[in-house]
Structure formats: structure tokens, C-alpha cells
Amino acid sequence: MDTSHLAEHAGTAGTLFASIFVVATTTMRTMIPLRVFGILANIVLMVTAIPSHNYLVMLVQVVMLVVNSYRLHQMLQLVRDVKKSVNSDLSMEWLKPFMTERNCAAGEVLFYKDEKAEDMLYIVSGRFRLVESGIELPVGAIVGELGMLSPSNMRTQTLECIEAGLILSVSYSKVEELYVQNPAFGFYFLRLASARLFQNIDTLERRLAHQVAQSAEPKPA
Amino acid sequence: MIGSAPVSDDGVLSSLRYLFADLIGEDDDTPPFLPEGLPEAVAPVASDAIHMLIDYQSTAYAQLYVDRLKRFVGRRGVDDAMLGEIARLMAMRMSYQDPIRIAQLKLAQADGTAGGAPLPPIGDVGRFRLDELIGALPAIVAEPVLDTLEWLGWLHKPVSISFRAASRLGIGRLKLEASLRRWRRYSVRYTQERVWVERWLHMIDRSLTKQPKAAPEIVQTATMIQGYGDPYRQGLADWHAIIDGLAKPTFDGVLALSDLAAAITEAGATAMPDPRQAALKRKIAEIRARVPAGANAAE
Numbered sequence: 001m002d003t004s005h006l007a008e009h010a011g012t013a014g015t016l017f018a019s020i021f022v023v024a025t026t027t028m029r030t031m032i033p034l035r036v037f038g039i040l041a042n043i044v045l046m047v048t049a050i051p052s053h054n055y056l057v058m059l060v061q062v063v064m065l066v067v068n069s070y071r072l073h074q075m076l077q078l079v080r081d082v083k084k085s086v087n088s089d090l091s092m093e094w095l096k097p098f099m100t101e102r103n104c105a106a107g108e109v110l111f112y113k114d115e116k117a118e119d120m121l122y123i124v125s126g127r128f129r130l131v132e133s134g135i136e137l138p139v140g141a142i143v144g145e146l147g148m149l150s151p152s153n154m155r156t157q158t159l160e161c162i163e164a165g166l167i168l169s170v171s172y173s174k175v176e177e178l179y180v181q182n183p184a185f186g187f188y189f190l191r192l193a194s195a196r197l198f199q200n201i202d203t204l205e206r207r208l209a210h211q212v213a214q215s216a217e218p219k220p221a
Numbered sequence: 222m223i224g225s226a227p228v229s230d231d232g233v234l235s236s237l238r239y240l241f242a243d244l245i246g247e248d249d250d251t252p253p254f255l256p257e258g259l260p261e262a263v264a265p266v267a268s269d270a271i272h273m274l275i276d277y278q279s280t281a282y283a284q285l286y287v288d289r290l291k292r293f294v295g296r297r298g299v300d301d302a303m304l305g306e307i308a309r310l311m312a313m314r315m316s317y318q319d320p321i322r323i324a325q326l327k328l329a330q331a332d333g334t335a336g337g338a339p340l341p342p343i344g345d346v347g348r349f350r351l352d353e354l355i356g357a358l359p360a361i362v363a364e365p366v367l368d369t370l371e372w373l374g375w376l377h378k379p380v381s382i383s384f385r386a387a388s389r390l391g392i393g394r395l396k397l398e399a400s401l402r403r404w405r406r407y408s409v410r411y412t413q414e415r416v417w418v419e420r421w422l423h424m425i426d427r428s429l430t431k432q433p434k435a436a437p438e439i440v441q442t443a444t445m446i447q448g449y450g451d452p453y454r455q456g457l458a459d460w461h462a463i464i465d466g467l468a469k470p471t472f473d474g475v476l477a478l479s480d481l482a483a484a485i486t487e488a489g490a491t492a493m494p495d496p497r498q499a500a501l502k503r504k505i506a507e508i509r510a511r512v513p514a515g516a517n518a519a520e
Binding site: 112114115131 | 285288289292416419420422423426427
């Protein structure tokens with residue numbers, strides 16, 4: 001029995017079916033549904049190419065499937081990590097995969113006070129000091145996470161490297177990109193930034209209360 | 222008055238313009254306003270600087286100038302004269318002379334479009350260093366070229382470029398060079414100049430906090446850096462030597478210089494066109510040695 005016409009019909013039906021997914025993919029507004037529909041379209045197009053032995057199409061779709069799956073995994077992991085961070089230690093470690101490494105020499109200034117902030121930094125090693133306040137930042141500290149959300153976008157202090165080390169940096173535009181692409185990430189990022197801001201206010205209030213208490217204590221004659 | 226109604230922001234054309242903003246330049250033809258509270262005496266200097274920087278680069282660049290100037294408006298210890306000098310010298314340093322700027326100035330000279338403003342004298346031939354020339358290109362292009370030149374040992378080779386506007390071919394070439402200003406923001410040189418201006422402003426800021434009397438002298442150190450090529454490199458190296466040797470240690474509290482302004486003037490007077498900076502380094506060491514040993518916090 002000649003089955004070639006069946007393969008031809010299956011191919012046509014598959015192509016039609018795949019086209020629906022391709023069109024649906026283009027209508028997606030955000031990154032996660034776009035990747036999911038992209039993966040579905042890749043699978044359908046791959047299956048469709050089997051009866052006609054179109055190996056080039058199969059190869060292209062396999063490559064696209066791998067890329068789409070990896071990006072989807074990255075995006076889901078990001079949302080999960082930010083969500084976890086909001087509910088635990090308010091850490092910004094989840095940003096690490098999106099950051100680039102930079103070596104700093106002693107004496108190098110990473111940014112100056114009042115300069116327009118354009119990136120956030122994560123201290124991996126070395127010693128870094130805020131020049132105006134003289135505060136030394138510990139390894140693991142994140143610098144400039146709130147600057148992205150502040151209307152003025154200005155650095156409030158100067159950061160100087162006092163002992164050679166490594167920092168990771170990510171531009172605000174990259175974080176904005178993640179924010180726009182992924183509403184779930186955006187929502188949890190805002191919650192995280194607000195929580196860190198409230199944490200800072202709480203620390204300041206406690207410090208102020210401590211100072212007031214100290215000044216109210218009777219001084220020895 | 223500076224400023225006008227904003228351009229409509231809807232439509233396909235504006236979306237396309239936004240998409241290709243990096244290539245065709247930003248749609249930012251609304252000039253920035255002068256900083257609020259700017260003294261009358263400083264307004265003409267700042268206004269001229271804004272127009273000059275729009276011509277030099279863009280309105281966004283002029284906005285950066287305004288934002289930087291704002292830091293010192295109404296600041297304690299900054300009088301009108303000092304603010305005027307900051308405004309003037311910052312405009313001068315923000316309009317640094319790269320091959321693109323020289324092409325712009327030669328075209329303005331040739332067209333007579335300088336608007337009555339005096340233009341700095343520009344020769345027909347500019348003598349640059351190879352790294353200076355390549356540094357004016359976008360970093361993505363310039364960095365691998367600079368690495369290769371360094372490997373070959375040609376980084377500091379002098380290069381002469383003609384900026385003659387005598388023929389149509391010459392004018393066409395100048396226009397081509399001037400059009401590179403769109404990509405100036407992405408250049409290696411732009412990053413270096415941005416860091417320099419921020420460091421200079423940071424030193425003024427620290428001086429106002431730590432030793433206000435020295436602030437006018439710190440402001441004037443910007444005049445050490447002029448032009449392009451070897452004089453520019455020399456001025457830059459001398460400036461860093463003075464700031465690193467005298468100003469920064471004083472602000473950090475490791476050098477107890479009671480009269481930083483006088484020390485800077487004294488050191489600046491010994492700056493010579495000498496790449497080894499022998500006289501300047503000797504003078505800085507001498508000034509440092511004059512400070513009583515017990516007075517230095519680090520000792």
C-alpha cells in the first residue's frame with residue numbers, strides 16, 4: 001500500500017497546526033507565555049518535518065527548542081529565586097547569573113557621590129569603602145539596588161576600592177529589561193526593593209532611638 | 222529662555238526612532254532648563270555652555286552638565302565667582318577636543334556658523350597619538366584595535382590628520398568626521414572624560430567639606446588640561462600627580478597639609494612638558510616632606 005499521500009496529508013495538517021502556534025506565539029505579550037508557545041511550535045514543526053524527512057527543518061527546530069527551553073528555565077528560576085528572597089533574607093543573590101565580573105585595583109573609584117547611577121554592584125572579594133561616611137562594605141554587599149527606583153538616580157556616596165578585589169555588576173537597563181519582560185519578576189522585585197527600603201528605615205529608626213536614649217541618659221558630674 | 226514644548230511621543234515613527242535611537246541619535250531636541258536658584262551672574266555662562274554642549278553632543282549631554290552644576294548651586298562655601306568658574310571650566314572639559322570636535326569647529330569656522338562666539342584657534346593639521354584617535358571610536362570597535370596596537374607597541378605613535386576645509390572634498394571629509402558625534406557617548410575616550418570630570422567635581426566637593434579655602438584652587442586645576450595630543454596627556458598626568466600626591470591624601474586625613482591651596486599652586490608652577498614629570502614629582506615629595514611627621518594621621 002502506498003502511504004506517501006498519507007505522509008503528505010499529515011505534513012499539511014501538521015504545518016497548519018504549527019502555523020496556529022506560530023501565530024499564537026507572536027501574540028504573547030510577556031516572556032514566559034511567549035517561550036511556552038515557542039516550544040510548542042518547535043515541537044509541532046519538528047514532528048511535522050519527520051514524515052517528509054526534512055532534516056534541515058528538524059535541526060533548526062531542535063536548536064530553537066533547546067534555546068527556548070533554556071531561556072524559559074532561566075526565567076522561571078529567576079521568578080522563583082526572587083519570590084524566595086522576598087520571603088526569606090531579602091538577598092539579591094539571584095541577580096548573579098545576569099551580572100558581569102570586574103576586577104578592581106586598590107585606589108580605584110567605582111563611582112562618585114552625586115554621579116548618575118547606572119548599575120548595581122555585588123562585592124565578591126576585596127575591601128571597599130564608602131568615602132564620605134567612611135563605612136567599609138562587607139563581602140556579599142549589594143550597592144545601588146534602590147538607586148534604580150529613585151527618581152533622581154544619583155549616587156549618595158563615593159565607593160572606593162581599598163584592597164584589590166572582584167565585583168559583579170549589572171546595569172539598570174538589564175534589570176529593567178527583566179522587569180518589563182516578566183510581570184511576575186517585576187512584582188516580586190518591587191516587593192523585595194520595598195522590603196529592603198523598610199528594613200533600612202527600621203535600622204535608621206532603631207539607631208535614632210538609640211541616640212535619643214543615649215543623649216537622655218544623665219551625664220556623670 | 223531655554224526650553225520649549227515637548228515633541229509628541231506617540232505614533233509608529235516615534236517607536237521606530239526609539240528602536241534605532243543608538244544609531245540615529247536621540248529624539249531630544251528640548252534644551253534643558255537652567256538649574257533652579259542659579260545666581261544671575263552665572264546664568265549667561267551656564268546658558269552659553271548648554272547651547273555649546275547641545276552643538277557638541279546632544280541635549281541629553283547638556284542635561285548632564287546641568288545636573289552636575291546643580292550639585293553646587295546654593296552650596297555652602299560656593300560663591301557666585303566660584304560657581305561661575307565651575308560652570309565655565311566644566312563646560313570646557315565636557316567639550317574635550319577629540320578629532321570629532323576639531324572637525325565640528327573647523328566646519329563652524331568655514332560656514333561662519335559660530336554664532337558670534339569666539340572659537341578656539343584650530344590649525345589645519347592635528348597631531349594626535351594613535352590611541353587618542355582610535356579612542357574616539359565606539360568602545361566595541363576601539364578596544365580590540367587598541368589591544369592589537371598595544372601588542373604591536375604602536376599605541377603612542379603620533380598621527381597627523383588634516384582638517385583643511387579649503388576644498389569640497391575636505392568639507393565632505395570634515396562632515397563625515399563630525400557626524401561621528403552620534404557614537405561619541407560609546408567611545409573609550411568619553412568614558413575616560415566622564416570619570417575625569419566626576420573626579421574633579423568629587424575633589425571640589427571634598428575640599429568644600431574638608432578644606433574650603435582650597436576649593437577655588439581645586440576648581441582651577443581643570444585649566445591644567447587643555448587641547449589634545451601630547452599637551453593634553455601631559456596636563457592630565459600632571460593633574461593626577463597633584464591630586465594623588467597632595468589633595469586626596471589631605472582629604473583622606475593621611476597628610477596634614479594646612480594650606481592645600483598654596484601647595485597646589487606651588488606644585489602646579491613646577492609642571493613642565495616633561496613626560497617623566499621629574500620636577501613636579503620632586504616638588505610634591507618636597508611639599509609632603511615639609512609636613513611635620515607627627516601631624517600625618519597615617520604615621
